[in-house]
Amino acid sequence: MNSMYMTVLTAAAFCAAVGYGPCPASGADRLTVVTTTTDLKFVTDSVGGDHVKVTSIAGGAEDPHFVSAKPSFMMTAREANLWIAIGMELEIGWEGLILEGSRNPKIRKDTLGYLDASQGVLRLEVPTEKVTRSMGDVHPLGNPHYWLDPLNVRIVAKTIADRLAQLDPGHSEDFKGNLKAFQRKIDEHMFGKPLVDEVGGDKLWLREFKGELQGFLEAQHLTAKLGGWAAKMLPFRGEKILTYHRSWIYFTNRFGLVVPDEMEPKPGIPPSPGHVLQLIEKVKADHIRTLLMEPFYERKAPDLIAEKTGLKVVVCANSVGGDEAAKDYFSMIGNVVDKLAAALKPASEPERK
Amino acid sequence: MKRFLVCAVLVAVCSCTPGRALADTVGSPTLDDVTSLKAEMAEMKRMMEDQRKSYQREIDDLKAKVEKLSAARAGPSPADELAAAIEKAKGEAPKTEPGMLSMFMGKGAGQSSVPDISVLGDVLGHYVADHHNAPNPPQQEDGKRHFRFREMEVAFSAPVDPHSKADLILTGGEDANGQWNMDLEEGYLTLTTLPYDLQVRVGKFRTVFGKNNPVHTHAMAWVDRPDVIANYFGTDGMAETGAEVSWLVPNPWKKYIEWTADIQNNGNPESFAGNRQDDVMFTNHLKYFDNLTPTTTAELGGSVATGANGDGSGGRTTLEGVDFTVKWKPPGQGLYKSLTWQSEAIFSQKDQPDGTAVNSWGAYSSLEYQFARQWRAFARLDFSEFPDDAGSKQIGGAVGLTYDMSEFCYWRLEYKHTCAQGALAGQDRDELWLQLNFGIGPHQAHKY
Numbered sequence: 083m084n085s086m087y088m089t090v091l092t093a094a095a096f097c098a099a100v101g102y103g104p105c106p107a108s109g110a111d112r113l114t115v116v117t118t119t120t121d122l123k124f125v126t127d128s129v130g131g132d133h134v135k136v137t138s139i140a141g142g143a144e145d146p147h148f149v150s151a152k153p154s155f156m157m158t159a160r161e162a163n164l165w166i167a168i169g170m171e172l173e174i175g176w177e178g179l180i181l182e183g184s185r186n187p188k189i190r191k192d193t194l195g196y197l198d199a200s201q202g203v204l205r206l207e208v209p210t211e212k213v214t215r216s217m218g219d220v221h222p223l224g225n226p227h228y229w230l231d232p233l234n235v236r237i238v239a240k241t242i243a244d245r246l247a248q249l250d251p252g253h254s255e256d257f258k259g260n261l262k263a264f265q266r267k268i269d270e271h272m273f274g275k276p277l278v279d280e281v282g283g284d285k286l287w288l289r290e291f292k293g294e295l296q297g298f299l300e301a302q303h304l305t306a307k308l309g310g311w312a313a314k315m316l317p318f319r320g321e322k323i324l325t326y327h328r329s330w331i332y333f334t335n336r337f338g339l340v341v342p343d344e345m346e347p348k349p350g351i352p353p354s355p356g357h358v359l360q361l362i363e364k365v366k367a368d369h370i371r372t373l374l375m376e377p378f379y380e381r382k383a384p385d386l387i388a389e390k391t392g393l394k395v396v397v398c399a400n401s402v403g404g405d406e407a408a409k410d411y412f413s414m415i416g417n418v419v420d421k422l423a424a425a426l427k428p429a430s431e432p433e434r435k
Numbered sequence: 436m437k438r439f440l441v442c443a444v445l446v447a448v449c450s451c452t453p454g455r456a457l458a459d460t461v462g463s464p465t466l467d468d469v470t471s472l473k474a475e476m477a478e479m480k481r482m483m484e485d486q487r488k489s490y491q492r493e494i495d496d497l498k499a500k501v502e503k504l505s506a507a508r509a510g511p512s513p514a515d516e517l518a519a520a521i522e523k524a525k526g527e528a529p530k531t532e533p534g535m536l537s538m539f540m541g542k543g544a545g546q547s548s549v550p551d552i553s554v555l556g557d558v559l560g561h562y563v564a565d566h567h568n569a570p571n572p573p574q575q576e577d578g579k580r581h582f583r584f585r586e587m588e589v590a591f592s593a594p595v596d597p598h599s600k601a602d603l604i605l606t607g608g609e610d611a612n613g614q615w616n617m618d619l620e621e622g623y624l625t626l627t628t629l630p631y632d633l634q635v636r637v638g639k640f641r642t643v644f645g646k647n648n649p650v651h652t653h654a655m656a657w658v659d660r661p662d663v664i665a666n667y668f669g670t671d672g673m674a675e676t677g678a679e680v681s682w683l684v685p686n687p688w689k690k691y692i693e694w695t696a697d698i699q700n701n702g703n704p705e706s707f708a709g710n711r712q713d714d715v716m717f718t719n720h721l722k723y724f725d726n727l728t729p730t731t732t733a734e735l736g737g738s739v740a741t742g743a744n745g746d747g748s749g750g751r752t753t754l755e756g757v758d759f760t761v762k763w764k765p766p767g768q769g770l771y772k773s774l775t776w777q778s779e780a781i782f783s784q785k786d787q788p789d790g791t792a793v794n795s796w797g798a799y800s801s802l803e804y805q806f807a808r809q810w811r812a813f814a815r816l817d818f819s820e821f822p823d824d825a826g827s828k829q830i831g832g833a834v835g836l837t838y839d840m841s842e843f844c845y846w847r848l849e850y851k852h853t854c855a856q857g858a859l860a861g862q863d864r865d866e867l868w869l870q871l872n873f874g875i876g877p878h879q880a881h882k883y
Contacts, residue, residue: 143766144766145769148770150764150883151882152724152726153724154690154691154724154726154732156683156691157683157689160683174877175880176880179882185627185629185632185634187628202521204521204525215841215843237521284517291524292520350842351841352808377767378766378768380808
């Protein structure tokens with residue numbers, strides 16, 4: 083009996099100490115959204131505008147595979163109306179702990195408050211055979227770094243806008259308008275404003291998606307009007323580059339680059355001395371000039387290969403906020419494009435503006 | 436319509452007839468005439484407005500039809516074409532054959548009812564050296580060199596229904612004599628959709644007392660549990676059958692404050708009744724967590740447990756605990772560097788059969804530093820008395836190194852020296868462990 087009394091007393095004392103009472107409402111009638119990454123936060127902010135309050139769990143500078151499920155994140159998720167995840171098992175190591183720890187029934191999986199942003203995207207490297215850990219950290223649902231393809235971000239923006247409209251139908255027209263403006267921005271960054279003005283973003287993406295963009299522009303005498311990221315990367319189609327992790331495949335696929343190997347011998351497995359030696363030989367044999375890597379990986383092994391072969395190491399954030407240059411999605415992709423173009427251009431050629 | 440025409444003719448006639456002539460014909464208009472005319476005019480206005488709206492609707496319908504016909508003639512919009520092309524490409528993409536991981540995760544077609552299944556193995560190489568010239572030679576394992584499959588853990592986890600999930604963890608292992616024993620380490624149902632930020636567990640589970648006891652053996656930073664945990668809860672910690680309520684305490688600062696109350700059998704042999712178990716013990720734990728800086732977190736916990744200790748005289752044991760953990764992990768270098776400082780103290784008041792009470796305590800403090808992606812080093816200081824003997828003490832220190840071969844496999848080397856005092860005087864020990872821990876299947880991530 084004493085023990086029960088003590089239990090009740092402890093609870094009562096604690097409630098009194100912390101001033102138990104209802105928590106203040108979190109911001110008028112805005113939807114509270116928690117995203118797993120900063121890239122999703124940027125898209126949600128852009129599409130939701132003033133009608134959403136968005137917080138990201140992972141910072142842009144950290145590897146989203148290995149986020150610590152801190153209890154403070156559970157407090158963040160506790161107040162959410164909507165949880166948006168990259169999906170494809172990118173967050174498998176920590177998402178469940180936060181969702182369960184938040185005790186928020188509104189954002190459980192299979193509710194309207196949980197959104198897997200990958201549901202509409204174009205997936206790459208979906209395994210067609212049995213996946214085992216002997217392959218390294220291979221994701222059974224495909225490579226989850228899809229946000230590095232601007233076309234996928236266009237799709238994700240629509241997925242998010244549709245869900246926001248379902249949760250807040252009163253502002254659905256605003257979400258539609260914001261989506262249109264956001265997609266227009268992506269189009270202008272990708273192809274340049276003059277070309278988008280003349281042809282239209284959807285039509286350009288359709289040609290790009292079908293691999294017919296160059297032919298179309300030539301036929302229409304519009305090649306000179308191509309601008310943006312597409313124009314900057316056009317001269318380097320077919321160029322081979324190395325990456326540290328198999329995280330850039332969506333970017334390289336969109337811009338026509340080829341990745342014959344990675345620093346990691348298998349996804350998620352740190353480079354061994356033997357693998358580094360193999361890479362040195364490969365870089366020399368294939369005349370590979372550039373290695374692209376995220377800032378959160380160690381540079382020791384890449385620098386060794388650079389020293390032995392003259393390879394240029396390009397370090398770029400792959401998420402918004404990952405470094406100084408990646409202030410938003412456009413500057414993040416723009417920074418990768420600019421740095422890669424600078425590293426890949428022949429020494430004699432002046433830098434493209 | 437007829438009425439409209441009659442009115443229109445009337446108005447036209449009236450407007451065409453000179454006023455004077457009309458006046459001459461019908462005489463001066465009376466007030467009733469004016470009122471009547473006004474009413475008729477209002478009626479005419481309403482009818483004309485209805486007519487206008489009707490025409491407008493017809494025009495809008497026609498416009499929509501024209502637009503539809505134009506769109507049909509022009510074909511789908513570029514946006515629709517793009518969406519259709521993307522959908523077609525997705526449809527043509529090769530289908531995933533569910534791998535072992537997918538099957539266990541319930542992601543493959545038709546696999547949704549299969550629980551997550553994981554198996555962990557923990558193998559030890561252990562060397563114990565007795566202390567030279569000790570007056571009382573150590574009694575167990577001295578000079579022994581052996582390998583032991585300490586633990587095989589088979590874990591099942593799955594939602595039971597939309598309101599609950601179940602976790603079952605079977606653990607088997609070799610004892611000191613090489614005998615294999617299998618036991619249910621934990622098995623409980625968690626109610627996950629309770630209101631007011633509550634969660635309830637029912638079944639057998641590790642008692643939420645302090646920081647180390649709720650942690651599974653394979654998830655610790657060291658090979659062995661600290662002496663204070665081993666002496667007061669057992670070498671595998673304390674896990675009993677019962678029920679638990681935990682509550683995420685609302686507070687104005689929106690900080691993580693969790694209060695947990697357990698009621699479990701008092702079957703723990705070290706501090707409570709052991710196999711004379713005939714009552715329950717109550718445990719309360721309060722946990723506060725905060726981000727000190729973007730790279731550093733702190734956790735402070737307080738615990739109290741009390742229950743009959745089964746000595747036959749109605750005696751009780753009461754335990755109080757405090758724990759404090761600081762973690763540092765720079766986000767940009769989190770793969771390669773981290774630091775954890777964890778300390779815990781337990782105070783015990785245990786009634787004895789002779790009517791006296793033993794007041795004793797113990798504590799540990801541990802530092803773990805990750806200095807490379809796959810390497811971690813640790814050091815731990817131990818001090819512990821015993822629940823039934825405050826005069827006997829163990830004072831020890833351990834150092835070690837962990838190599839993470841991958842996320843799912845690590846090797847660990849630990850050296851520990853323990854000085855014994857009191858009744859255990861002379862039983863100083865030097866121990867060396869080599870540990871291999873590996874796991875297959877999707878083992879659930881551990882709490883922060």
